[in-house]
Amino acid sequence: MSTKQFGKTKAGTRVTMHDVAARAGVSQMTVSRVMRDAGAISPEVRKKVVKAAAEIGYVHNRLAGGMRTTTTPLVGVVVPTLQNRVFTEVLTGISDALATQGIRPVFGVSEYSLEAEEALVLDFLSWRPRGLVLAGLEHTDTVRQMIAAADIRVSEVMDMDGDPIMASFGVSQAEAGRDMARHMLDRGYRRIAYAASQGGRDKRAGKRFEAFAAVIRDAGGQIVDDITAEDPSSLVLGRQLTGTLLARSCPDAIYFSNDDLAGGGLMHCLAEGISVPKDVALAGFNGLSFLEALPQRITTTATPRYEIGRDAALFVADPSRPAPDGGRQDFGTRLIVGNTT
Amino acid sequence: MSTKQFGKTKAGTRVTMHDVAARAGVSQMTVSRVMRDAGAISPEVRKKVVKAAAEIGYVHNRLAGGMRTTTTPLVGVVVPTLQNRVFTEVLTGISDALATQGIRPVFGVSEYSLEAEEALVLDFLSWRPRGLVLAGLEHTDTVRQMIAAADIRVSEVMDMDGDPIMASFGVSQAEAGRDMARHMLDRGYRRIAYAASQGGRDKRAGKRFEAFAAVIRDAGGQIVDDITAEDPSSLVLGRQLTGTLLARSCPDAIYFSNDDLAGGGLMHCLAEGISVPKDVALAGFNGLSFLEALPQRITTTATPRYEIGRDAALFVADPSRPAPDGGRQDFGTRLIVGNTT
Numbered sequence: 001m002s003t004k005q006f007g008k009t010k011a012g013t014r015v016t017m018h019d020v021a022a023r024a025g026v027s028q029m030t031v032s033r034v035m036r037d038a039g040a041i042s043p044e045v046r047k048k049v050v051k052a053a054a055e056i057g058y059v060h061n062r063l064a065g066g067m068r069t070t071t072t073p074l075v076g077v078v079v080p081t082l083q084n085r086v087f088t089e090v091l092t093g094i095s096d097a098l099a100t101q102g103i104r105p106v107f108g109v110s111e112y113s114l115e116a117e118e119a120l121v122l123d124f125l126s127w128r129p130r131g132l133v134l135a136g137l138e139h140t141d142t143v144r145q146m147i148a149a150a151d152i153r154v155s156e157v158m159d160m161d162g163d164p165i166m167a168s169f170g171v172s173q174a175e176a177g178r179d180m181a182r183h184m185l186d187r188g189y190r191r192i193a194y195a196a197s198q199g200g201r202d203k204r205a206g207k208r209f210e211a212f213a214a215v216i217r218d219a220g221g222q223i224v225d226d227i228t229a230e231d232p233s234s235l236v237l238g239r240q241l242t243g244t245l246l247a248r249s250c251p252d253a254i255y256f257s258n259d260d261l262a263g264g265g266l267m268h269c270l271a272e273g274i275s276v277p278k279d280v281a282l283a284g285f286n287g288l289s290f291l292e293a294l295p296q297r298i299t300t301t302a303t304p305r306y307e308i309g310r311d312a313a314l315f316v317a318d319p320s321r322p323a324p325d326g327g328r329q330d331f332g333t334r335l336i337v338g339n340t341t
Numbered sequence: 342m343s344t345k346q347f348g349k350t351k352a353g354t355r356v357t358m359h360d361v362a363a364r365a366g367v368s369q370m371t372v373s374r375v376m377r378d379a380g381a382i383s384p385e386v387r388k389k390v391v392k393a394a395a396e397i398g399y400v401h402n403r404l405a406g407g408m409r410t411t412t413t414p415l416v417g418v419v420v421p422t423l424q425n426r427v428f429t430e431v432l433t434g435i436s437d438a439l440a441t442q443g444i445r446p447v448f449g450v451s452e453y454s455l456e457a458e459e460a461l462v463l464d465f466l467s468w469r470p471r472g473l474v475l476a477g478l479e480h481t482d483t484v485r486q487m488i489a490a491a492d493i494r495v496s497e498v499m500d501m502d503g504d505p506i507m508a509s510f511g512v513s514q515a516e517a518g519r520d521m522a523r524h525m526l527d528r529g530y531r532r533i534a535y536a537a538s539q540g541g542r543d544k545r546a547g548k549r550f551e552a553f554a555a556v557i558r559d560a561g562g563q564i565v566d567d568i569t570a571e572d573p574s575s576l577v578l579g580r581q582l583t584g585t586l587l588a589r590s591c592p593d594a595i596y597f598s599n600d601d602l603a604g605g606g607l608m609h610c611l612a613e614g615i616s617v618p619k620d621v622a623l624a625g626f627n628g629l630s631f632l633e634a635l636p637q638r639i640t641t642t643a644t645p646r647y648e649i650g651r652d653a654a655l656f657v658a659d660p661s662r663p664a665p666d667g668g669r670q671d672f673g674t675r676l677i678v679g680n681t682t
Contacts, residue, residue, distance in 0.1 A: 053487075057490030059490055092424075108445060109436055122401075145396060149395065293580045
């Protein structure tokens, strides 16, 4: 059988759900349920229907249904980057939650640019998606106008410090920064350096550092140095930045904008024989699981990334789900004290 | 203005492309080009059109166009996991390449299960996508039948060792395994252990190890131990597996199925004061950039992940692009000799 003949009956007409039902020995309603991923279907029946459809070349068209209902079972997701595990974990939570609702994520990467986010939102809205998931609370005015016009649900993930469009799911970045500052002060550190990446475009890292620095200064401590690389975060970058900071300003502690950079800092110290925390203390942000594998446990702040993605996705996927109180669902952060501070 | 009134003109009718053109002071064709992301448009004109559309609440409907042309500018992508950088880099290549064609990726995660891949393909085909990108060359018969019936382009990424449905983009896993085996033999290692993850569901890792082991045995070497964890790969898992292998079978070298595991192996040795490669040699696979940050450079095999994703995406996105010769585009691998072997 050639590909061209596939998907046609012997009489040459397009195969229909009716043909699938006949071949699988089930009702047309059952075929429809399997194809729409709706209602409870036993795995055996599902397998029988999918096999029958494949054998006779039936392909369901969900877009036809999408046109009728004015939205499609797609959710547009804009992530700032795929280069660190934070957003791949958020994305996993989103993908898993949407799968339970028969909805798929369409995604794009903004590289922390609000203009790139705007272009993606324009494109996503043309699909009439069920909703959008955006990162952070900062967006262009045009994005806000487009979303208001489209009249769909939008979740904003990761940040609590600002006003959400509709519903935000995340943590207070400022509170996380203050917690870490208090911990460093408790341990007696007073000359603290800061290392970040992405040319300062990561607004959430900026909010953490601002709150962190205020607490340090209020207590009579000093931010002795502060370096922000243009490049994305990586262990390699963290290693380089640490070398630079230690050489030029002798801090007694370094606060990194995330765990990738902090991990690189520890690698620098291991390679150079610098004792942590005796010679310099190190702290990160996120509580990524790779930290558990390092020879020393880095002090950090844990964030529930998978859960944030999951709940944000459920809000846009299910119109009957109420918005969180005050438009904000604060997942809270947890200071993890390792042996690097 | 309330959300409800947005997207309607004063007379209460739905706003059209014509209204956007009038407000932006450009032709309707220009508005259409901007909305379809087609043709050369200056950034200034683009901005003017997008702003005008947002202000009057115009949302373009690409699905209507999709219905007419029988496929939509979406490409379905099935990745086995988002838990390691390999597939996030492939995905970045896919996303970047599709963006140049005005196409977006819809994606799902199979967790290395062919049944999960089948469910995702069934769902993706209901969108009438431009094409699909799948990982590896192993798929269920039902997936093959569904793809034949849908008559769309499919790229398979990462593997060369088998028959592609239409076009495969990747590297020879077997050749990579043989290269590493020859290197280990050259360095004098004869008692070699192997560590892997994902319960053996990663077929590509299996092909590498099989070819690796054959070369080692042919040369009179021994695979003294071989451990495959159920869990996904991580530094933490690599650290655990290394502890187990060293304790129970004293290998003189360990070949890991990827760099995450190998990196964990190095962390174990650093933490326990085990000298690498004097006490034990370590080698990984992929050439991930985080290796450059570690105190010792791990020997590995580099794979061009971004380029594989990019070319695979361009093949499905652009129907005028010919398939690679023989249906296979082999990107080749490169042995990177560090100081752990």
